[in-house]
Amino acid sequence: MPATKNTDMPFSSSLAPRPSEAGEPVLRVEGLGVAIGPAERPVTLVEDVSLEIAAGRTLCVVGESGCGKSLTSLAIMGLLATPPLRVASGRVLFEGRDLLTMEPRERADLRGDRMTMIFQEPMTSLNPAFTIGDQIAEVVRRHRDISAEAARATALEMLRRVRIPSPEKRLDEYPHQMSGGMRQRVMIAMALANGPRLLIADEPTTALDVTIQAQILSLVRNLQRETGTALLLITHDLGVVAEVADEVAVMYAGRIVERGPVEAIFDDPQHPYTIGLMGSLPSLAGDQERLVTIPGSVPPPERMPRGCRFSPRCPFAIAGCHTAPPPLAEITPGHWAACIRAPLEAFVGAPAGEAA
Numbered sequence: 581m582p583a584t585k586n587t588d589m590p591f592s593s594s595l596a597p598r599p600s601e602a603g604e605p606v607l608r609v610e611g612l613g614v615a616i617g618p619a620e621r622p623v624t625l626v627e628d629v630s631l632e633i634a635a636g637r638t639l640c641v642v643g644e645s646g647c648g649k650s651l652t653s654l655a656i657m658g659l660l661a662t663p664p665l666r667v668a669s670g671r672v673l674f675e676g677r678d679l680l681t682m683e684p685r686e687r688a689d690l691r692g693d694r695m696t697m698i699f700q701e702p703m704t705s706l707n708p709a710f711t712i713g714d715q716i717a718e719v720v721r722r723h724r725d726i727s728a729e730a731a732r733a734t735a736l737e738m739l740r741r742v743r744i745p746s747p748e749k750r751l752d753e754y755p756h757q758m759s760g761g762m763r764q765r766v767m768i769a770m771a772l773a774n775g776p777r778l779l780i781a782d783e784p785t786t787a788l789d790v791t792i793q794a795q796i797l798s799l800v801r802n803l804q805r806e807t808g809t810a811l812l813l814i815t816h817d818l819g820v821v822a823e824v825a826d827e828v829a830v831m832y833a834g835r836i837v838e839r840g841p842v843e844a845i846f847d848d849p850q851h852p853y854t855i856g857l858m859g860s861l862p863s864l865a866g867d868q869e870r871l872v873t874i875p876g877s878v879p880p881p882e883r884m885p886r887g888c889r890f891s892p893r894c895p896f897a898i899a900g901c902h903t904a905p906p907p908l909a910e911i912t913p914g915h916w917a918a919c920i921r922a923p924l925e926a927f928v929g930a931p932a933g934e935a936a
């Protein structure tokens with residue numbers, strides 16, 4: 581239980597949009613690193629990740645399986661399975677305060693209240709032994725000093741907000757009595773019940789069929805816009821990204837390789853990996869060649885190349901790409917790419933090594 585409970589009424593009053601505090605992004609991550617193994621011989625799984633999300637905005641983190649999306653989000657939430665995983669470097673500023681140096685108890689109080697997370701499989705977060713109504717009410721009462729009756733009223737209001745049919749009846753049902761899509765709606769209801777400033781959603785719709793996916797995403801998006809919550813959405817689905825993102829961060833082998841507004845990432849990708857992900861890698865001869873997959877595979881964390889991690893798979897790699905990791909450089913305002921050959925227009929059509 582928190583030392584001091586919030587006395588705000590939940591949902592109905594706390595969901596009103598709040599102004600962003602002094603223009604600070606809700607979340608700012610600086611140089612985050614996650615490692616495993618002994619301190620003298622660590623294996624780095626996530627390296628130098630920096631990102632930020634403002635109130636009411638959606639940042640999609642995208643990349644192939646194993647690129648570090650989940651570890652990044654778990655590190656932000658303070659939910660890394662420790663040991664053996666640990667945050668090795670960086671700062672995670674939530675509303676301007678560093679979560680990594682905060683008292684663990686204070687950070688735990690923020691979770692489920694000011695910052696919340698939803699996962700792909702709701703049954704990992706829902707307790708099969710309690711009714712839906714009791715579980716939502718419990719989340720509210722853990723953080724707010726209100727009566728059981730008021731918490732139940734909030735639970736009912738939340739079920740309505742996430743468009744669960746017959747919400748009065750559903751309040752007294754157990755998770756196993758619901759479909760996967762309905763359970764995911766319940767998870768969203770729990771995650772938003774206290775009016776969080778930050779919601780992290782890790783592949784929240786991957787396990788659902790396509791029609792339900794679209795409904796859930798539009799529900800999250802609408803609620804998030806309405807409440808001014810910052811949303812960090814992890815996905816490998818570029819269709820989802822195009823639909824909901826304001827900004828996009830592309831991860832490859834534990835690092836962010838490109839970051840920027842969604843239009844820039846789709847219309848003018850600047851990292852060869854992003855271009856490959858988009859399925860339209862310009863061939864060295866200059867013609868547009870549709871690629872279904874990027875040749876080669878992601879290097880294992882213990883055998884990362886010394887230079888750019890994508891260089892062994894990159895058709896544009898030159899000698900300099902193999903010597904040191906390229907820093908993220910701003911190509912156009914707000915659009916960053918970690919490629920020494922960017923901007924790519926300069927050499928598309930030219931053989932590797934002949935670009936300006």
Ligand SMILES: Nc1ncnc2c1ncn2[C@@H]1O[C@H](COP(=O)(O)OP(=O)(O)OP(=O)(O)O)[C@@H](O)[C@H]1O
Binds near residue numbers: 625649
């Ligand atoms: N508990 C762990 N112990 C050791 N290595 C781990 C652990 N969790 C993740 N990793 C490794 O860290 C790297 C990043 O994993 P992560 O789960 O963050 O990737 P991801 O991009 O979220 O993948 P997916 O889309 O499949 O969930 C991978 O190489 C993975 O094998």
